[in-house]
Amino acid sequence: MPTSIGMYLKRLLYKIRRILLKSTTMVQLQAILMKTPLLYQFSERLPSLCLLIFSFYLGCGIYSIFLDLLILLFTLWTIAVLLYNAQDKLLYFPCEPETSRVYVPRISKISDCESITITSSDGTLIHAFLLKHSHPIERPTVIFYHGNAGNIGYRMENGFHLMSECGVNVLLMEYRGYGLSGGEISEQGIYSDALAAVKYVKNRVDLDSSKVVIMGRSLGGAIAIETATHPECSDIFALILENTFTSLPDIAKRVLNISLIKMVPEWCYKNRYKSLDKIRRVRQPTLFLSGRSDTLIPPTHMDSLYLASGSTKKEMSSFPDGDHNSTWTEPGYFFAVKSFLQSL
Incomplete structure (x- = not known):
C-alpha cells in the first residue's frame, strides 16, 4: 500500500512540476533565484530534501496521514518563503538600464x-x-x-x-x-x-x-x-x-x-x-x-x-x-x- 501511494504521489508531483516549469512566472522566478546564490542553492536542494524525507518514512514502513500533511506543509511553506522574498525583484527594477x-x-x-x-x-x-x-x-x-x-x-x-x-x-x-x-x-x-x-x-x-x-x-x-x-x-x-x-x-x-x-x-x-x-x-x-x-x-x-x-x-x-x-x-x-x- 505505501509503495503504490508513493508511486502515485511521485507521478502527480512530476506532472505538477512540468506544468509549473512551463509557466512564464516560474521562468522569471528561476532567473531571479539564479541571481541570488543562497536562495538558488536552497531551491535546488528542496526537491531532493523532500524526496529524502518521503523515502525515509516509506522505507520504514510508516504510513501516516499526519506525516504526509507535515511534508506537504513544509514544502508549501518553503515555496511561499521563496516567493515572498522574491517579490521585490519582480516589482522593482532600479538597474534598468x-x-x-x-x-x-x-x-x-x-x-x-x-x-x-x-x-x-x-x-x-x-x-x-x-x-x-x-x-x-x-x-x-x-x-x-x-x-x-x-x-x-x-x-x-x-x-x-x-x-x-x-x-x-x-x-x-x-x-x-x-x-x-x-x-x-x-x-x-x-x-x-x-x-x-x-x-x-x-x-x-x-x-x-x-x-x-x-x-x-x-x-x-x-x-x-x-x-x-x-x-x-x-x-x-x-x-x-x-x-x-x-x-x-x-x-x-x-x-x-x-x-x-x-x-x-x-x-x-x-x-x-x-x-x-x-x-x-x-x-x-x-x-x-x-x-x-x-x-x-x-x-x-x-x-x-x-x-x-x-x-x-x-x-x-x-x-x-x-x-x-x-x-x-x-x-x-x-x-x-x-x-x-x-x-x-
Whole structure:
C-alpha cells in the first residue's frame, strides 16, 4: 500500500512540476533565484530534501496521514518563503538600464538644476534634482514620484516640459535603492522618502510652502496617494495621478494572468500599495491623467480611483492614444496640468 501511494504521489508531483516549469512566472522566478546564490542553492536542494524525507518514512514502513500533511506543509511553506522574498525583484527594477545605479543623466537645456540630497526619517540619503522656474517663490512646486524602473535622469525631459510649459518648479526625487539614493528598497521605506521630499520643499525659503503639488506616475501614483493621506500633508495644494493602479494584488492578477495567482490571499503579498482604499481619504484637489491605450495597467483602474476619490474637486483628463509611459507626450497633456493648477 505505501509503495503504490508513493508511486502515485511521485507521478502527480512530476506532472505538477512540468506544468509549473512551463509557466512564464516560474521562468522569471528561476532567473531571479539564479541571481541570488543562497536562495538558488536552497531551491535546488528542496526537491531532493523532500524526496529524502518521503523515502525515509516509506522505507520504514510508516504510513501516516499526519506525516504526509507535515511534508506537504513544509514544502508549501518553503515555496511561499521563496516567493515572498522574491517579490521585490519582480516589482522593482532600479538597474534598468544597467548603469542606472551609478549614472543619472541630465539634459543641457536646463540651466537652473540643483542636485540635492534629502535625509529620510531613518537617515537614508535620497538623491533628487530641483528644477527651478525663473521666479521660483511665485510658482507652485511639483514633487514628481517616478515609476518602478530606472532613475530620475530618464524623467528629466518630462520635468523640463512641466517646468517650462506649466510654469512650475519641479522636484524629481528617486526612492531608496534607486539611482544615487542609498538604502534598500521597501514599500514603507519609499513612503518615508516621499514624505521627506514634501518636508524638504516646505522648508525651502525660496519656494512657496503653501503651493506644494505631489504627482505620481504608475507606481509613483500609489506613493502619491499614500503621501496625500498623511496627516502632515493635509495642506498639500493638489494631487496629480497618472496611469496608476488600484492595488498591487489587483495588477499582479492582471499582469501574470495565472489562475493560481488569483487565489493567493492578500496577506501573502509583501508589497500591497492599496490605493483604492486610501484614495477615499484624499481631500486635496486631484487631477487624473489617463492614457486610454495603456496595455500594462488597464485604464479602468484610473476610472475606479476617480470614482472612489474623496476629493470634492477632481478632474479626469483622458488621452485616447496615450500608453503607459508616454502619455506625457500626447497633445494637450501639459495644457491639462496647467489649466487644472490655474483653476485652484
